[in-house]
Amino acid sequence: MSSTFHQRVVEIIKAIPCGKVATYGQIAAYAGNPSGARQVAWVLHSSSEKNDLPWHRVVNRNGRISLKENLDYQQQKALLEQEGVQFDSQDNIDFDQYLWIPAPM
DNA sequence: AACCTGACTTCGG
């Protein structure tokens, strides 16, 4: 409808529960664009603070934070650990426990 | 206004 991909992604990200994580492709696919994973990243850049999105709950397909080891990276990791998400020695997240599965409409 | 890049993912060789 009138909802854009951008808008839809925002809604989905906002729906991610505390202590869970989602992948770009997962969100993109759920928003209607299986190949629009990049746009999901731009939505976060564009409206993360604006829409107060839990951007830290979005990780790449490897269960690993996409950012390099900069301040944002450490902040994302810290926020996730704060919510109960545990990282292994390789700093990757166990999807078996923390991967969020979008509720069906 | 046009070109390039970007917090990605998936397919093909």
Added chain:
DNA sequence: TCCGAAGCCAGGT
């Protein structure tokens, strides 16, 4: 199994 290219859309230069 590893490497390269394509696809998606918006924002920045």
